[in-house]
Amino acid sequence: MRVVVQRVTEAKVIVNQETVGQIQEGLLLLVGIKQDDTLEDIKYVADKIAGLRIFEDQDERMNHSVIDIKGSILSVSQFTLYGDTRKGRRPNFMEAAKPHVAEPLYDAFNDYLRGKKIPVETGVFGAMMDVSFTNSGPLTLIVESKEKVIK
Numbered sequence: 001m002r003v004v005v006q007r008v009t010e011a012k013v014i015v016n017q018e019t020v021g022q023i024q025e026g027l028l029l030l031v032g033i034k035q036d037d038t039l040e041d042i043k044y045v046a047d048k049i050a051g052l053r054i055f056e057d058q059d060e061r062m063n064h065s066v067i068d069i070k071g072s073i074l075s076v077s078q079f080t081l082y083g084d085t086r087k088g089r090r091p092n093f094m095e096a097a098k099p100h101v102a103e104p105l106y107d108a109f110n111d112y113l114r115g116k117k118i119p120v121e122t123g124v125f126g127a128m129m130d131v132s133f134t135n136s137g138p139l140t141l142i143v144e145s146k147e148k149v150i151k
Helices: 039-051 099-114
Strands: 002-015 018-023 026-032 062-064 072-077 120-122 130-144
Touching: 002 039, 002 072, 018 072, 018 120, 026 130, 039 099, 039 130, 072 099, 099 120
Parallel strands: 026 072, 072 120
Antiparallel strands: 002 018, 002 026, 002 130
């Protein structure tokens, strides 16, 4: 599992000219599910993201998590995170999970975050989406499941 995490002051996702998900301060997550990901991967990444201390405290030090600041999450499915561009000019998406595998894992990921009392908004799985946001910092991280960490 691979998730691009962006600290935002606001974010929204639009499908067919309709806003389907919108947050204020919190995290925008671009979520990629790999074909061999499991619920263990989902829980690991969700726990890591929920606990990331990337929001500033009163001394302007990054000491608070999205939970601490009572922020929200906008989670957007993004199979293109597993696009392989090493050969040729057209990305190969063979590592990305097929929709019938990815969608239940994506839903479980969002439900797991909601179980931590974090408000989670989403896009529409598999839809063409327009995502807009204001990256705060800017601060952008990539979180991957423990079995697949780049060494």
